[in-house]
Amino acid sequence: MTPARLALRTVRRGRPRVRAAMLAVAGAACMLELGTGEMRLPVLSLVACVSAAATALQTLSRRRELATLRALGMSGPSLVLMLELEALWITCGGALPGLGIGAAAAWSAQHIAGMSCLPPGQGAATLSGLGLLLALVIGVALLASLVPAIRAARRDVAPGLAVLPPHQEA
Amino acid sequence: MQTEAALLSLSGIHKHYRHGESSVHALCDIGLQVDAGEMVAVCGPSGHGKTTLLNVIGLLEPACAGRLVLDGVDVAGLDESARVALRVRTIGPVFQCFTLIPVMTARDNVMLPLLLRRRLTRPERSDAQALATELLARVGLASHIHHRPARLDPGQCQRVAIARALVTRPRLVLADEPTSRLDGSALRMVLELFTACQREQGTAFVITTRDQRQLVRASRTLQLNEGRLGPRQADLPRHFPRHAAAHAPLHTTRVAV
Numbered sequence: 422m423t424p425a426r427l428a429l430r431t432v433r434r435g436r437p438r439v440r441a442a443m444l445a446v447a448g449a450a451c452m453l454e455l456g457t458g459e460m461r462l463p464v465l466s467l468v469a470c471v472s473a474a475a476t477a478l479q480t481l482s483r484r485r486e487l488a489t490l491r492a493l494g495m496s497g498p499s500l501v502l503m504l505e506l507e508a509l510w511i512t513c514g515g516a517l518p519g520l521g522i523g524a525a526a527a528w529s530a531q532h533i534a535g536m537s538c539l540p541p542g543q544g545a546a547t548l549s550g551l552g553l554l555l556a557l558v559i560g561v562a563l564l565a566s567l568v569p570a571i572r573a574a575r576r577d578v579a580p581g582l583a584v585l586p587p588h589q590e591a
Numbered sequence: 592m593q594t595e596a597a598l599l600s601l602s603g604i605h606k607h608y609r610h611g612e613s614s615v616h617a618l619c620d621i622g623l624q625v626d627a628g629e630m631v632a633v634c635g636p637s638g639h640g641k642t643t644l645l646n647v648i649g650l651l652e653p654a655c656a657g658r659l660v661l662d663g664v665d666v667a668g669l670d671e672s673a674r675v676a677l678r679v680r681t682i683g684p685v686f687q688c689f690t691l692i693p694v695m696t697a698r699d700n701v702m703l704p705l706l707l708r709r710r711l712t713r714p715e716r717s718d719a720q721a722l723a724t725e726l727l728a729r730v731g732l733a734s735h736i737h738h739r740p741a742r743l744d745p746g747q748c749q750r751v752a753i754a755r756a757l758v759t760r761p762r763l764v765l766a767d768e769p770t771s772r773l774d775g776s777a778l779r780m781v782l783e784l785f786t787a788c789q790r791e792q793g794t795a796f797v798i799t800t801r802d803q804r805q806l807v808r809a810s811r812t813l814q815l816n817e818g819r820l821g822p823r824q825a826d827l828p829r830h831f832p833r834h835a836a837a838h839a840p841l842h843t844t845r846v847a848v
Contacts, residue, residue, distance in 0.1 A: 423710065430694040489690040492651060493755075494679040494707040496672075579652045582686055583642070 424503035446515025454523025472562035480573035488581025504570035604657035632809035683761030
């Protein structure tokens with residue numbers, strides 16, 4: 422089982438936390454598309470926070486699962502790769518529709534309502550512009566999730582295995 | 592007496608944990624030798640170090656002092672990656688809470704140790720699937736291979752975890768209360784599988800258990816009390832030939848594991 426397949430399965434399983442992170446990234450990407458230069462830095466910071474928080478929460482709630490993977494032979498770098506890929510799927514899953522919605526809104530504003538309702542200097546983004554924004558969002562998200570992923574890979578295995586499963590915690 | 596020929600050899604193992612200024616001595620001067628094909632049962636009250644002992648043997652936690660030789664390799668001189676390689680090559684673990692991966696089916700969970708070792712070719716993957724399916728059938732879960740852990744009851748999860756421990760054909764299986772959730776027929780199937788592995792592959796087992804039905808199958812029964820390991824004879828029936836227990840005739844079909 423490659424880290425990529427495990428990551429994809431985890432994200433596809435659609436836990437509420439994954440969906441919430443995707444929605445947050447989508448909103449941020451939409452704002453990024455519609456916003457002007459000075460607005461982009463706080464929006465990118467928001468993307469970084471969402472990505473880091475999502476990865477940190479995932480590693481905490483899945484401590485036993487990650488410890489099991491380590492105990493069965495998954496290496497630390499592979500675990501980091503798996504968590505980074507999860508962050509990548511979540512970011513792509515949120516950023517693509519978010520940027521799409523933002524671009525559609527900008528295009529509508531430009532062609533239906535006229536340029537006056539958009540901030541100065543802002544129009545419907547070109548395809549290359551959208552690609553650049555997507556790359557920016559993904560880069561920020563991956564960088565932000567790297568720290569919690571490395572911390573998860575460095576945790577001791579034995580205490581993670583001792584974490585009780587949810588049905589026994591009560 | 593220690594011999595390097597033993598599969599597992601522990602001498603003078605100590606393990607303690609620090610909690611602030613106090614220190615808890617989990618294992619005190621543990622000495623143990625396990626040969627290939629042997630089943631050693633360790634019993635004792637909760638919190639007296641059984642899981643810690645398995646973690647130390649399984650190279651999941653380092654001992655504070657003492658010598659541990661596993662499969663002829665003294666682990667003291669190994670770095671982390673070499674310890675992981677030795678663990679993956681030699682040991683099949685059954686963890687106390689089963690710890691299956693929730694997003695994977697029962698069969699994929701069983702295959703997981705093989706998949707984590709290296710990238711499998713298509714024929715190797717087919718072989719791994721066949722082996723996992725066969726092991727699941729041996730523990731009575733042939734009709735559950737595509738079920739995720741959430742759709743399995745705790746006893747079934749435990750059997751999946753046991754199949755997962757055996758899929759790599761390990762030389763040593765470390766099982767933390769592996770039969771705690773099993774009823775009569777499931778327990779019989781699991782014990783038959785353990786015995787088949789002992790006979791056919793020379794797999795050794797170190798098992799923590801409080802289950803009398805499993806204790807009678809053990810080659811040796813040891814007691815762990817407050818971190819100290821000693822022999823235990825009291826709970827076993829006097830008439831039972833302990834060393835022959837593992838090789839008692841069983842109604843089992845031959846399966847190469």
